[in-house]
Amino acid sequence: MRKILLATTAVAAAALFGPAEAAAQEAPTVRVGGYFRFNYAFTDQDGSSLNGNNTGKNDFASDAEVHVIVSGKAANGISYGATIEIQEDQNRQSTATTATKTSLDIDEQYVWVASPTFGQLRVGDEDGPVTGAFLTGIVTNFGTGGIDGDGYDNIIGANQRPSYYAGGALADSSKVIYSSPDFFGFDFGASFAFNNGEGEDSGCEAVSSLCDRLGSSPGGILRQRNERQAAIRYRGSFGGVGLQAMAGYIGSDVVNNSTVTGPLSGQISGKQMSAYTVGAQLAAYGFLVGGNYIWGDYNGGIAPMARRGSGVGAGTIVDDREASQITVGASYTIQALTVGANAYYVRNAGSQTVGAERKDRAWSVGANYTLAPGLQLVAEYLNIQRKENGFDFLAGSAGAANNKVGTDVFLTGVRIAF
Amino acid sequence: MRKILAFGLLLPVLAGCGYGRPVQNDEYYDDSRRARVSGRLGGNDGILIVGTDRSQPQGGGSQEGGLGVNAYLWRATLDTLSFLPLTSADPFGGVIITDWYSPPAAPNERFRATAYILGRQLRSDGVRVTVFRQERQGSNWVDTAVAPTTATDLENQVLSRARELRSQSAAR
Numbered sequence: 001m002r003k004i005l006l007a008t009t010a011v012a013a014a015a016l017f018g019p020a021e022a023a024a025q026e027a028p029t030v031r032v033g034g035y036f037r038f039n040y041a042f043t044d045q046d047g048s049s050l051n052g053n054n055t056g057k058n059d060f061a062s063d064a065e066v067h068v069i070v071s072g073k074a075a076n077g078i079s080y081g082a083t084i085e086i087q088e089d090q091n092r093q094s095t096a097t098t099a100t101k102t103s104l105d106i107d108e109q110y111v112w113v114a115s116p117t118f119g120q121l122r123v124g125d126e127d128g129p130v131t132g133a134f135l136t137g138i139v140t141n142f143g144t145g146g147i148d149g150d151g152y153d154n155i156i157g158a159n160q161r162p163s164y165y166a167g168g169a170l171a172d173s174s175k176v177i178y179s180s181p182d183f184f185g186f187d188f189g190a191s192f193a194f195n196n197g198e199g200e201d202s203g204c205e206a207v208s209s210l211c212d213r214l215g216s217s218p219g220g221i222l223r224q225r226n227e228r229q230a231a232i233r234y235r236g237s238f239g240g241v242g243l244q245a246m247a248g249y250i251g252s253d254v255v256n257n258s259t260v261t262g263p264l265s266g267q268i269s270g271k272q273m274s275a276y277t278v279g280a281q282l283a284a285y286g287f288l289v290g291g292n293y294i295w296g297d298y299n300g301g302i303a304p305m306a307r308r309g310s311g312v313g314a315g316t317i318v319d320d321r322e323a324s325q326i327t328v329g330a331s332y333t334i335q336a337l338t339v340g341a342n343a344y345y346v347r348n349a350g351s352q353t354v355g356a357e358r359k360d361r362a363w364s365v366g367a368n369y370t371l372a373p374g375l376q377l378v379a380e381y382l383n384i385q386r387k388e389n390g391f392d393f394l395a396g397s398a399g400a401a402n403n404k405v406g407t408d409v410f411l412t413g414v415r416i417a418f
Numbered sequence: 419m420r421k422i423l424a425f426g427l428l429l430p431v432l433a434g435c436g437y438g439r440p441v442q443n444d445e446y447y448d449d450s451r452r453a454r455v456s457g458r459l460g461g462n463d464g465i466l467i468v469g470t471d472r473s474q475p476q477g478g479g480s481q482e483g484g485l486g487v488n489a490y491l492w493r494a495t496l497d498t499l500s501f502l503p504l505t506s507a508d509p510f511g512g513v514i515i516t517d518w519y520s521p522p523a524a525p526n527e528r529f530r531a532t533a534y535i536l537g538r539q540l541r542s543d544g545v546r547v548t549v550f551r552q553e554r555q556g557s558n559w560v561d562t563a564v565a566p567t568t569a570t571d572l573e574n575q576v577l578s579r580a581r582e583l584r585s586q587s588a589a590r
Contacts, residue, residue, distance in 0.1 A: 031464030067450070150451075
């Protein structure tokens with residue numbers, strides 16, 4: 001043990017006082033970047049009518065982002081910077097008086113400090129190493145991203161859109177992230193967040209279940225606490241073929257039940273969340289081929305789930321199976337044109353009060369054409385199918401009808417970035 | 419399992435020993451929609467609001483009107499040798515040749531210098547100065563030895579001036 005402690009101390013000392021890579025000082029810069037897109041979408045979905053309201057299939061939709069990017073380098077070689085990403089995110093206005101569809105909010109906001117020898121420390125609202133920095137194998141460089149693209153923006157109904165794992169699958173909870181330097185192609189990272197709250201303040205005025213720091217609550221709430229991520233990545237090149245591979249872990253505790261727990265108590269009890277993921281991608285001669293697999297104790301697109309047996313009556317938890325998702329994709333770039341396809345297959349508990357497994361699958365083909373650097377035309381087709389026996393996707397509750405729903409989206413548009 | 423743990427411990431040790439290569443932010447995945455668009459209008463990553471654009475290769479090699487060599491070393495060498503009359507200055511090849519010059523205090527000896535700037539990088543070995551000295555013997559000028567430290571002193575002077583110019587530029 002003493003040896004380990006000595007070694008740890010030596011490493012820390014070497015990292016802090018070791019020789020720094022010679023680097024020229026750079027005065028800080030502030031840049032403003034942006035993104036805008038305009039899409040036409042043809043959407044053919046189940047459940048397009050409700051209570052006498054009928055929706056059509058055609059629509060135009062736009063979206064925008066503004067990024068403020070600060071960076072600089074001190075004379076001692078320490079780099080630093082900050083990023084604030086402003087976006088339109090109120091795309092499904094549920095309450096007319098609280099926000100409009102064009103309201104702006106903050107996506108990510110963080111500050112980072114990097115040492116050439118010791119790596120980068122990033123603090124703020126960000127994805128983390130697994131669902132962010134080191135994500136590997138999910139090919140999204142064609143169309144608008146295919147199965148992780150703009151298609152979902154046109155689909156009406158929360159139960160019509162699959163919950164799937166991709167970049168940014170977890171909330172940008174306020175966290176601390178460490179990323180190492182690159183050692184012979186390997187780098188690694190880890191992050192920690194006390195909860196899944198993002199932004200400033202505590203999230204509540206009076207103590208309630210809304211508070212970010214919520215530790216336990218009557219009846220239990222399926223919300224993350226102590227979110228942990230760790231990932232390792234390898235990048236290398238073999239005979240002109242670029243290889244990137246990663247393995248990662250996501251874990252978290254869940255808000256406890258402050259009243260009674262256990263089967264038939266009438267309350268649900270959250271399960272500790274743990275997910276493991278591996279991904280790899282190859283790039284050569286204009287081709288990019290990738291795959292990603294994630295599995296573990298979670299539900300939907302990485303969220304905690306309740307423990308089987310808790311709850312009573314119609315709310316009894318009967319399904320807390322492990323989830324998994326496989327994602328594959330490929331693209332080919334020739335000059336200004338990129339074409340590609342991707343797909344995922346998600347298996348999870350879905351509705352936990354229904355015993356059957358939920359199976360979501362989606363596939364997409366698409367292309368984009370670069371008219372000028374930063375200006376692209378896009379076109380894409382997305383097909384989605386959701387299935388869970390005993391769950392009515394249109395009603396959002398247990399039922400014999402609508403156990404299988406699907407959506408087709410074709411979209412084309414233009415996007416610009418500066 | 420033990421091997422995995424050992425490997426995990428090895429990486430922080432390597433970090434401490436400074437074997438790592440710094441990973442730049444653009445080597446990380448970015449889930450913003452902006453990141454999905456290839457290229458940027460105007461070529462730069464965002465519009466510069468505050469600061470100096472350093473997105474071009476560092477060291478001034480290519481950002482100073484097509485100089486073939488490091489701009490800071492080039493200017494520093496011109497500054498340092500400015501007390502000598504200039505015969506030739508080739509900014510692409512990085513060669514500066516001065517004419518003979520006799521200091522007023524020593525009219526019977528004269529100097530000329532040749533400086534070579536060896537590349538685009540601002541490096542301590544990026545400049546080489548050669549000094550020639552002649553003494554008047556009767557009506558002829560005869561080559562004589564130069565103190566070996568003279569050229570080195572001039573090179574050091576050039577490097578100091580280059581560092582000065584670089585830090586002034588960085589502070590802008």
